[in-house]
Amino acid sequence: MARRRRRPNPGVGPVTPPPPSSLIGAPAMAAPPPIVGDNALVLGIETSCDETAAAVVAGGGRRVLSSVVSSQIDLHARYGGVVPEIAGRAHVELMLPVVTEAVVTAGVADDDVAAVAATCGPGLVGALLVGVSAAKALALVWSVPFVAVNHLEAHLHAAFLDEPDIELPVVVILVSGGHTMLVLMTDRLRFRVLGETLDDAAGEAFDKVARFLGLGYPGGPAIDRLATAGDPDAIAFPRPMLDDGWDFSFSGLKTAVINHVRRHQAADPADVAASFQEAVADVLVAKARRAAAACGARGLCLAGGVAANTRLRELVLDAGMADGLETYLPSPAMCTDNAAMVAAAGWWRLRADGPSPLDAGADPSLRLPGC
Amino acid sequence: MLILGIESATASTGCAVGDRSGVRASVRAAGDRRHAEMLAPQISAVCELAGVSLRDVAAVAVDVGPGLYTGLRVGVTTAMTIASALRVNMVGVTSLDLVAFPVRHTSRSITAVIDARRGEVFCARYRPVPGGVQRVSEPAVSSPEAVAAEIMAAAGEELVVGDGAVRYRSVFDPIRGAEIADRGFACPSAESLVHLACARALREEHVPPEEIRPLYLRRPDAEAKWPAAAGAPTPASGP
Numbered sequence: 266m267a268r269r270r271r272r273p274n275p276g277v278g279p280v281t282p283p284p285p286s287s288l289i290g291a292p293a294m295a296a297p298p299p300i301v302g303d304n305a306l307v308l309g310i311e312t313s314c315d316e317t318a319a320a321v322v323a324g325g326g327r328r329v330l331s332s333v334v335s336s337q338i339d340l341h342a343r344y345g346g347v348v349p350e351i352a353g354r355a356h357v358e359l360m361l362p363v364v365t366e367a368v369v370t371a372g373v374a375d376d377d378v379a380a381v382a383a384t385c386g387p388g389l390v391g392a393l394l395v396g397v398s399a400a401k402a403l404a405l406v407w408s409v410p411f412v413a414v415n416h417l418e419a420h421l422h423a424a425f426l427d428e429p430d431i432e433l434p435v436v437v438i439l440v441s442g443g444h445t446m447l448v449l450m451t452d453r454l455r456f457r458v459l460g461e462t463l464d465d466a467a468g469e470a471f472d473k474v475a476r477f478l479g480l481g482y483p484g485g486p487a488i489d490r491l492a493t494a495g496d497p498d499a500i501a502f503p504r505p506m507l508d509d510g511w512d513f514s515f516s517g518l519k520t521a522v523i524n525h526v527r528r529h530q531a532a533d534p535a536d537v538a539a540s541f542q543e544a545v546a547d548v549l550v551a552k553a554r555r556a557a558a559a560c561g562a563r564g565l566c567l568a569g570g571v572a573a574n575t576r577l578r579e580l581v582l583d584a585g586m587a588d589g590l591e592t593y594l595p596s597p598a599m600c601t602d603n604a605a606m607v608a609a610a611g612w613w614r615l616r617a618d619g620p621s622p623l624d625a626g627a628d629p630s631l632r633l634p635g636c
Numbered sequence: 637m638l639i640l641g642i643e644s645a646t647a648s649t650g651c652a653v654g655d656r657s658g659v660r661a662s663v664r665a666a667g668d669r670r671h672a673e674m675l676a677p678q679i680s681a682v683c684e685l686a687g688v689s690l691r692d693v694a695a696v697a698v699d700v701g702p703g704l705y706t707g708l709r710v711g712v713t714t715a716m717t718i719a720s721a722l723r724v725n726m727v728g729v730t731s732l733d734l735v736a737f738p739v740r741h742t743s744r745s746i747t748a749v750i751d752a753r754r755g756e757v758f759c760a761r762y763r764p765v766p767g768g769v770q771r772v773s774e775p776a777v778s779s780p781e782a783v784a785a786e787i788m789a790a791a792g793e794e795l796v797v798g799d800g801a802v803r804y805r806s807v808f809d810p811i812r813g814a815e816i817a818d819r820g821f822a823c824p825s826a827e828s829l830v831h832l833a834c835a836r837a838l839r840e841e842h843v844p845p846e847e848i849r850p851l852y853l854r855r856p857d858a859e860a861k862w863p864a865a866a867g868a869p870t871p872a873s874g875p
């Protein structure tokens with residue numbers, strides 16, 4: 266059985282300052298080596314919802330050596346949404362193949378992995394526990410730290426995987442099937458939630474409208490596709506809470522769409538999809554622009570599955586142009602749930618806070634730290 | 637051949653290490669169902685108690701259920717990941733075998749009954765044989781009353797064991813010739829798991845980690861309801 270080699274630390278300690286000169290002559294105190302080196306490899310595992318994912322990432326996101334995502338969309342499609350028990354079962358079956366593929370694709374040996382990170386929340390508890398259990402098991406066998414990662418924090422790191430030199434602070438529009446929030450990111454470990462949805466997440470609204478229009482599941486890509494043939498100005502759907510703080514509400518918009526279609530049976534579904542999508546993107550981007558101005562942010566950044574939406578991306582680009590802000594639009598593969606972002610976040614957390622205890626559990630309603 | 641046994645398919649969580657000469661150390665936490673929180677620290681502790689390294693483990697045994705879905709997934713995922721990382725084989729043992737095994741010294745027939753919630757139980761029947769027990773029926777999910785009817789039909793001396801037997805005491809107690817095993821035998825133990833797994837590993841009844849699957853015995857509710865609601869063809873039933 267191979268044993269872990271003690272490897273010379275490739276990096277430099279991040280926080281420990283050199284001893285002040287007045288201490289010269291005092292007993293030599295060696296600076297504690299950093300828990301994780303600058304180029305250290307972290308294996309990330311993500312199982313918060315319906316994607317089983319594993320990835321190997323170097324240096325907190327500087328290099329993605331592998332990112333494997335096994336989607337369960339086909340298993341859940343006929344139910345029109347994710348069924349927790351079906352997701353939990355699938356994660357167990359997919360875990361070993363996905364982790365193995367991530368390690369093999371990365372071309373690394375077990376001994377090269379410096380830490381194992383897993384999403385511990387928010388998400389479906391029965392799904393989260395599969396990833397957390399697998400990560401702890403690997404940490405035990407490899408004698409490396411385990412890091413419990415906040416899924417929302419991981420999403421905030423995703424844009425850096427494509428573009429490591431993002432100028433901070435940025436306002437991040439974090440939009441997915443489960444979350445809709447506006448976050449001010451001042452550095453890789455410091456965030457402030459400026460606004461959140463008060464009811465449905467943006468992705469949830471897309472799914473519900475798509476289901477009503479008979480477009481199937483998942484709703485986001487279906488509406489995006491149909492909208493290309495429609496007129497975004499055809500129907501003036503409400504822009505809920507547009508001028509009212511930084512929180513969102515999409516439940517009323519969803520109801521307005523359903524009522525409109527019921528009243529106008531002849532309405533072109535493409536126009537409905539385009540107009541609905543326009544309303545969602547409009548509210549998201551309008552608030553993000555105001556937030557960026559108010560907080561002195563230098564850029565706008567997209568994160569989460571809904572960030573793949575074509576119209577949302579266009580409006581963010583337009584806003585950046587108009588307001589002189591940098592815009593960061595991660596590739597769709599990094600927007601949707603993946604483990605590369607978990608591995609990146611794990612590296613940063615490990616450097617800042619050290620390893621997580623092995624008795625850490627999953628928290629289905631975990632919030633962003635410091636919020 | 638050192639075996640690590642992991643058991644978290646019911647309300648308790650436990651693990652043990654041992655070999656042919658016996659169990660060297662075991663740890664167990666009863667009852668509070670915090671499987672995911674307790675299991676990894678228990679594995680560290682049990683190795684330390686036994687004075688072995690995880691890397692000395694030559695096979696990983698796991699209780700594959702039936703039982704509580706979440707605990708079962710935590711145990712199976714942990715066990716299969718450890719085995720895969722160590723590149724060793726696994727032995728899967730059902731929870732019902734594990735509750736029947738400790739009462740093997742009886743001369744009576746044995747019915748293992750594990751609480752399946754929602755008014756149902758998981759069950760299987762056994763007969764004692766030299767050195768152990770032999771399962772004479774496939775693990776099944778059933779009502780306590782149906783299990784009681786089977787025991788009555790057998791019309792012999794019967795030992796009923798497991799947390800389902802304790803919970804549905806009022807159903808099993810009145811059966812003539814039947815006795816309910818002590819509460820101390822109600823949950824599967826990691827010690828029994830290591831004991832049984834050693835024997836099976838010696839007979840080479842082991843599998844690679846990726847072939848281990850939890851034994852749920854029930855389909856997910858959504859899947860079970862789907863064909864009735866939508867008139868779709870019945871999907872292939874699970875294991």
Ligand SMILES: [Zn+2]
Nearest residue numbers: 416420441602
């Ligand atoms: Zn997500």
